[in-house]
Amino acid sequence: MDRTFLKFYADSTRYNLAFSVLCFVVVSxxxxxxxxxxxxxxxxxxxxRKFHGHQYYFYYNLGxxxxxxxxxxxxxxxxxxxPGLLVLLIMYLNE
Incomplete structure (x- = not known):
């Protein structure tokens, strides 16, 4: 993978993981x-987009x-x- 993509992915996934962990703990x-x-x-x-929206120009300039x-x-x-979903599905089906 591209180093520039990894920068974008790390920045956007930070918020995604926070939300997903919250759902994991609160809901299931x-x-x-x-x-x-x-x-x-x-x-x-x-x-x-809200906090780093100006950085899209950086990626656009790189093509x-x-x-x-x-x-x-x-x-x-x-x-x-x-893979995680498959493991959970197998666990729930075996109960």
Whole structure:
């Protein structure tokens, strides 16, 4: 992965993880893992836009579009969350 993408991903995921951990603790572990690639990602991107929105120009000047950054973030979050979801699903089905 690109170093510039990792910078964007680290900045936006900070808010996503905070929201997902809150869902994990308050609602359920399943809700926390489901929110990581879905609603938590949207919360993370909204917070990134609010607090770091001016940095999109930096990525655009490097030839990286906002759409590409978001698509890569979705792909990484899905790759992280799917194994956890499968483990939780197997655990719940065996109970």
């Amino acid at each position: 572990p399943l809700a926390g893992l489901v929110s990581l690639p879905t609603f938590g990602l949207a919360v993370g991107l909204l917070c990134y 990286i579009t906002k759409r590409r950054l978001i698509a890569k973030s979705v792909a990484v979050n899905l790759a992280i969350a799917l």
